[in-house]
Amino acid sequence: xSSFSRxxxxxxxxxxxxxxxxxxxxxxxxxxxxCAVRLQGKHKPIYHALSDCGDHVVVINTKHIAxxxxxxxxxxxxxxxxxxGGFKQxxxxxxxxxxxxxxxxxAVYGMLPRNLHRRTMMQRLHIFPDDELPDDIRxxxxxxxxxxxxxxxxxxxxxxxxxxxxxxLWTPPEDYKMK
Amino acid sequence: MAARSMLRSVWTSIAGLKLGVTxxxxxxxxxxxxxxxxxxxxxxxxxxxxxxxxxxxxxTIEGEILNIAAGPQxxxxxxxxxxxxxxxxxxxxxxxxxxLSQFIRSDGGLLPRRITGLCPExxxxxxxxVQMAHRAGLLPDHKPKLPEGHVPKRPKPQLNRYLTRWSxxxxxxxxxxxxxxxxxxxxxxxxxxxxxVCYGVKPLYTxx
Numbered sequence: 333x334s335s336f337s338r339x340x341x342x343x344x345x346x347x348x349x350x351x352x353x354x355x356x357x358x359x360x361x362x363x364x365x366x367c368a369v370r371l372q373g374k375h376k377p378i379y380h381a382l383s384d385c386g387d388h389v390v391v392i393n394t395k396h397i398a399x400x401x402x403x404x405x406x407x408x409x410x411x412x413x414x415x416x417g418g419f420k421q422x423x424x425x426x427x428x429x430x431x432x433x434x435x436x437x438x439a440v441y442g443m444l445p446r447n448l449h450r451r452t453m454m455q456r457l458h459i460f461p462d463d464e465l466p467d468d469i470r471x472x473x474x475x476x477x478x479x480x481x482x483x484x485x486x487x488x489x490x491x492x493x494x495x496x497x498x499x500x501l502w503t504p505p506e507d508y509k510m511k
Numbered sequence: 512m513a514a515r516s517m518l519r520s521v522w523t524s525i526a527g528l529k530l531g532v533t534x535x536x537x538x539x540x541x542x543x544x545x546x547x548x549x550x551x552x553x554x555x556x557x558x559x560x561x562x563x564x565x566x567x568x569x570x571t572i573e574g575e576i577l578n579i580a581a582g583p584q585x586x587x588x589x590x591x592x593x594x595x596x597x598x599x600x601x602x603x604x605x606x607x608x609x610x611l612s613q614f615i616r617s618d619g620g621l622l623p624r625r626i627t628g629l630c631p632e633x634x635x636x637x638x639x640x641v642q643m644a645h646r647a648g649l650l651p652d653h654k655p656k657l658p659e660g661h662v663p664k665r666p667k668p669q670l671n672r673y674l675t676r677w678s679x680x681x682x683x684x685x686x687x688x689x690x691x692x693x694x695x696x697x698x699x700x701x702x703x704x705x706x707x708v709c710y711g712v713k714p715l716y717t718x719x
Contacts, residue, residue, distance in 0.1 A: 357671050398671035401699035401719060405682040423684045425668060484606035484673070486649045498609040499583045501593040502627055 345378060349387045349474040355436065356393040359400055362480035363391060364439035371444065371453040381449075388456045390469060395432040395461040398481075399424065409438065432461040592630040600633075601707045605643035605674065608650065615641055619653040632703075639676075639701045646675040674700045 336344060351370055355363045366389075369375055373385035399407070407424040427434050436459055444450045458469060564571045585596040594600055603610050614627055614637050621641060624634045644650050648671070676698045685695050696718035709715055 357673075396671055398673055400672070400674045401697050402672075402675055402677050402679070402682040403697055403699075403719070404670050404672060405679060406685050406697045408684045408686055408688075421684075421686055425670065428670070429668060484647070484649055485608070486651055487608045487612055487653075488651050490609065495609060499585075499597070501585075501597055501610070501613055504626065508626055 346385070350469070350472040351387060351389045352473050352476040353389065353391045354393055354476070354479060355391050356396045356479075357398045357483050358479055358481050360394075360397045360435050360439050363397075363436060364443050366477060366480065367391065367436075367440045367457060368443035371440070371456055381445075384449075384452075386453055386456060388458065388472070390458045390460070390465065390473065391436055392460045392463055392465065394436045394459055397428075397432075397435060404428075409434075433459040591628065592633050593628055594633045594637075595630070603636075603640065604704070604707065605640045605647065606649070607640075608644060611637065611641050611644055612650065612653075615650070615653055617653060618655040619645055619650060620655075636703050639703050643674055643676070643701070646679070647671075647673040676701050 333341070333344070353363055353366060370389050371386045372381075373379045373383075373387065376385055379385055404425045405423060408421050409424065409427050410419065410421045412419050422430075424435060437454075437457070440457055441450070441454060444453050560575050562573045562575050564573065585593075586598050587596050590596045594603075599610070605611075614622055614629070616622060619641075621634075621638055624631065627634075629637065641650075645653070685697065688695050698717065699719050700715065700717050702717055705715060705717065707715065
């Protein structure tokens, strides 16, 4: 802002902000791209790979993440313990049951650049399965980011007026016993 | 006696054809077809309401044809399929629950095509959208009735999902996805909806 003093402008440009993302009913891939962009600092015009300009990102409600399609059953997360016979393959459902934070964490990890900064950026990512945040993190939050996916409304969430305002597309024949 | 008086009242109501709902002290029974009336004689499209009137010692049971307001006229009345009549051909999705709920029964099943009057392609599209809406949990009140005292063996994991093409139990995990040129993609949405209007720049991806 042009009205800031020099020191205030300096602070506003280079300070590390804390972003909040609510992952309720959101696809984890889209959440992860938003996190990765902000952890690297690519949303800032002063970005440089060496200048450590990334911000903190807090993701909440990862327990309620939503996959499109049949990915809960089809997507497989593989790992190897290093020992022979240690190749483990787990579906997204099983992984989510074991650890609700793992899916988002792995998604963000895979989207960050493969260099030594990746581990520091992962340390700046804070994932919580529920709404509950520790007080010190809650005190640091500066901005909440809008959710990437529009949540569709359930039929029970529509008011009776809206349901009545929608025109009937077809009329049932008189002698048909409805429903 | 009651049957004869009912038939007479039905004939008089047809002659007049405009009968508003009378009085407030009338006991109304919603749409009970007491017996099969000859359909050749009765050509009206109104919904019949069985009305019982108590006048001292005589009880009159009347089948009144309600004059329901016609509602807004469809922009294309000459088309055969209701979706084409309202010009909604390529414009609906699994999220349009208000539209989809008009074609389903109370336990979630689709109504037959000969009753709704849909053309076969639209019937299939509506069927897929209804399936996707059920799996996304957008129709919570249209679940099938479970028998009394039914206890599920294992508690099912409550996972949020959307645009699910296949049924949950029928899908196997993809253990080997393959190389880039022969990757086994995961299906999202349904190809039946690929002709839908896309207002954004990005096309609709069915294979993720």
